[in-house]
Amino acid sequence: xxxxxxxxxxxxxxxxxxxESLIAAAQNIxxxxxxxxxxxxxxxxxxxxxxSQLSSIIRVGESNQDESEKQLCEFEEQLNAVQAKVxxxxxxxxxxxxxxxxxxxxxxxxxDEVRKLTERLERLCIQKDCKEKENELLLRAHDxxxxxxxxxxxxxxxxxxxxRQPFEPEHMSFRSSEEDIVDEGxxxxxxxxxxxxxxxxxxxxxRGSDEYIIELVHPDVIPxxxxxxxxxxxxxxxxxxxxxxxxxxxxxLDDCLFILELEKLSIEDVIKMEWxxxxxxxxxxxxxxxxxxxxxxxxxxxxxxxxxxxxGSVSSVCFAESSRSSMLQLLNFCEAIAxxxxxxxKLIRVLDMYEVLADLIxxxxxxxxDEAGSxxxxxxxxxxxxxxxxxxxxxxxxxxxxxxxxxxxAFPGGGIHHLTRYVMNYMKALTDYxxxxxxxxxxxxxxxxxxxxxxxxPVSEEDNASExxxxxxxxxxxxxxxxxxxxxxxxxxxxxxxxALGHIFLMNNIHYIAEKVKQSELRMVLGDxxxxxxxxxxxxxxxxxxxxxxxxxxxxxxxxxxxxxxSSSISRTLMKERLQSFYLAFEEVYRxxxxxxxxxxxxxxxxxxxxxxxxxxxxxxxVGRHTNSISDKHIKYSADDLEQLLxxxxxxxxxxxxxxxxx
Numbered sequence: 141x142x143x144x145x146x147x148x149x150x151x152x153x154x155x156x157x158x159x160e161s162l163i164a165a166a167q168n169i170x171x172x173x174x175x176x177x178x179x180x181x182x183x184x185x186x187x188x189x190x191x192s193q194l195s196s197i198i199r200v201g202e203s204n205q206d207e208s209e210k211q212l213c214e215f216e217e218q219l220n221a222v223q224a225k226v227x228x229x230x231x232x233x234x235x236x237x238x239x240x241x242x243x244x245x246x247x248x249x250x251x252d253e254v255r256k257l258t259e260r261l262e263r264l265c266i267q268k269d270c271k272e273k274e275n276e277l278l279l280r281a282h283d284x285x286x287x288x289x290x291x292x293x294x295x296x297x298x299x300x301x302x303x304r305q306p307f308e309p310e311h312m313s314f315r316s317s318e319e320d321i322v323d324e325g326x327x328x329x330x331x332x333x334x335x336x337x338x339x340x341x342x343x344x345x346x347r348g349s350d351e352y353i354i355e356l357v358h359p360d361v362i363p364x365x366x367x368x369x370x371x372x373x374x375x376x377x378x379x380x381x382x383x384x385x386x387x388x389x390x391x392x393l394d395d396c397l398f399i400l401e402l403e404k405l406s407i408e409d410v411i412k413m414e415w416x417x418x419x420x421x422x423x424x425x426x427x428x429x430x431x432x433x434x435x436x437x438x439x440x441x442x443x444x445x446x447x448x449x450x451x452g453s454v455s456s457v458c459f460a461e462s463s464r465s466s467m468l469q470l471l472n473f474c475e476a477i478a479x480x481x482x483x484x485x486k487l488i489r490v491l492d493m494y495e496v497l498a499d500l501i502x503x504x505x506x507x508x509x510d511e512a513g514s515x516x517x518x519x520x521x522x523x524x525x526x527x528x529x530x531x532x533x534x535x536x537x538x539x540x541x542x543x544x545x546x547x548x549x550a551f552p553g554g555g556i557h558h559l560t561r562y563v564m565n566y567m568k569a570l571t572d573y574x575x576x577x578x579x580x581x582x583x584x585x586x587x588x589x590x591x592x593x594x595x596x597x598p599v600s601e602e603d604n605a606s607e608x609x610x611x612x613x614x615x616x617x618x619x620x621x622x623x624x625x626x627x628x629x630x631x632x633x634x635x636x637x638x639x640a641l642g643h644i645f646l647m648n649n650i651h652y653i654a655e656k657v658k659q660s661e662l663r664m665v666l667g668d669x670x671x672x673x674x675x676x677x678x679x680x681x682x683x684x685x686x687x688x689x690x691x692x693x694x695x696x697x698x699x700x701x702x703x704x705x706x707s708s709s710i711s712r713t714l715m716k717e718r719l720q721s722f723y724l725a726f727e728e729v730y731r732x733x734x735x736x737x738x739x740x741x742x743x744x745x746x747x748x749x750x751x752x753x754x755x756x757x758x759x760x761x762x763v764g765r766h767t768n769s770i771s772d773k774h775i776k777y778s779a780d781d782l783e784q785l786l787x788x789x790x791x792x793x794x795x796x797x798x799x800x801x802x803x
Contacts, residue, residue, distance in 0.1 A: 305355050366446065
């Protein structure tokens with residue numbers, strides 16, 4: 141209620157009333173003594189001076205009383221005006237800034253007046269004991285200030301909510317690739333031939349984008365918000381202002397995560413999720429994490445600084461409190477991935493998350509630089525460590541899975557095994573993560589070791605010589621992985637009943653390994669010496685194939701055993717039988733080896749040429765040397781015919797020969 145006019149004649153109570161009584165008694169004593177005729181002149185003079193001093197004291201007291209009452213009257217008049225303004229607005233129910241900035245700032249000036257008035261009344265009460273009048277005014281001032289602060293709290297929230305700017309992440313300049321990085325199939329099946337095409341490094345184009353600020357709240361209202369905040373803090377309502385800001389911005393941050401399509405998932409939800417779904421969510425997290433930290437959180441921090449920048453650490457505390465739950469939601473997803481099963485297909489995604497978080501940590505540290513943000517900083521580093529441990533364990537389990545991959549049937553045609561394709565493309569994809577993979581592989585080297593199948597040597601002896609030249613942990617593990625793969629392939633080659641086909645199988649796969657290394661960043665990891673050793677290996681298998689296939693056949697083109705008994709002359713009958721045996725053996729090779737596969741065209745051509753040089757030259761020499769002993773009707777194939785037939789080998793399509801004579 142607004143007070144009426146000031147009333148100066150207020151009765152004095154308490155100490156002031158007692159003081160006046162003492163002064164009045166002293167005056168009566170002076171008057172009584174002055175009436176005494178026995179007093180000397182000096183005594184009368186002293187009493188006169190005392191009377192004058194007592195009169196002065198009374199006048200000063202009356203003057204002070206008048207000044208105090210005048211001051212209280214002014215306080216009351218100011219309070220009446222402010223209270224009238226505040227109460228009128230409360231009755232109006234409209235928001236201040238909807239009525240115009242001029243009226244809003246006039247209201248702020250009135251509120252500032254009541255703040256100052258309250259402070260003066262409080263000081264007055266501290267200097268001396270409050271009387272009933274001062275207490276009444278102080279209580280009224282506090283009530284008006286409380287009402288005004290409640291109003292400003294509403295206005296502050298209203299400006300924040302109504303002027304929130306739309307967030308459109310699709311217009312951001314950097315976005316993560318949505319492409320698959322490695323075959324989604326299980327390591328147990330090792331996918332199919334298409335894995336070579338789908339293994340690729342995603343997200344490379346999104347690196348190196350600079351942080352920039354967007355306006356989360358319309359810039360026109362920032363000065364209004366700052367004025368309200370300063371006034372509320374000056375009025376000792378800073379906690380209410382901070383809570384209003386944190387509450388509204390926390391909701392905005394949650395909306396941001398919703399726009400970025402990040403849902404709240406429990407650790408159990410993530411662990412139970414099928415890989416295809418989880419992989420998609422990880423890709424979405426990678427994109428969202430960078431946008432959220434580099435753009436949204438940076439802008440959120442900037443917004444807080446614009447509003448609370450004049451209030452010390454308030455901005456940092458508000459930012460930490462409003463964004464903590466959103467950051468923990470993002471980090472909890474990482475934790476769920478890190479503690480989940482160490483499936484080999486997860487490694488690329490885990491490393492993606494590891495690199496994104498590692499790249500963002502300096503920016504997160506800058507955003508949460510104060511004590512209020514220490515919890516977020518610590519949590520980020522803990523999660524990064526967990527992701528690194530998960531990546532290492534996953535890689536080691538991948539090695540173990542390769543070693544334990546057992547086949548019961550020989551791979552058809554002796555081509556490139558799915559395991560070989562998967563492992564080499566897996567390693568090729570991992571080269572893009574060289575620095576990160578080195579970091580995680582060197583952690584707790586002994587503690588994280590996972591035993592491999594018995595008898596599988598981590599690094600073959602022939603690689604030891606070159607190992608000292610490439611000492612990175614990734615290089616050592618890659619050598620170990622390829623050695624494990626080669627041991628596995630060697631076991632698989634023994635499933636072939638035909639020794640020659642086993643050599644074709646090893647030649648194909650080792651050649652594929654060498655070419656994959658030579659034509660990719662793996663070359664920088666494993667080195668040229670390593671490649672040369674694999675080249676020598678597959679060439680050895682090529683020569684072993686020639687010996688296993690053609691050794692016995694070419695022996696038919698020798699002269700031994702062709703002579704007539706007891707004579708050095710060539711037996712036509714034996715010559716005919718020898719040629720027939722050669723043709724039958726050749727045709728058998730043709731029927732079988734046209735079904736064999738050498739996928740690499742250059743390798744296929746090279747083996748055909750080397751085979752042709754040996755076979756055709758031996759055949760041509762044999763026929764030419766015994767042309768007088770061989771009838772034309774016994775020549776089933778000319779040298780050119782055989783050379784053409786050899787061109788049909790290793791195409792992966794079985795063929796049969798028709799007709800008895802090809803010239």
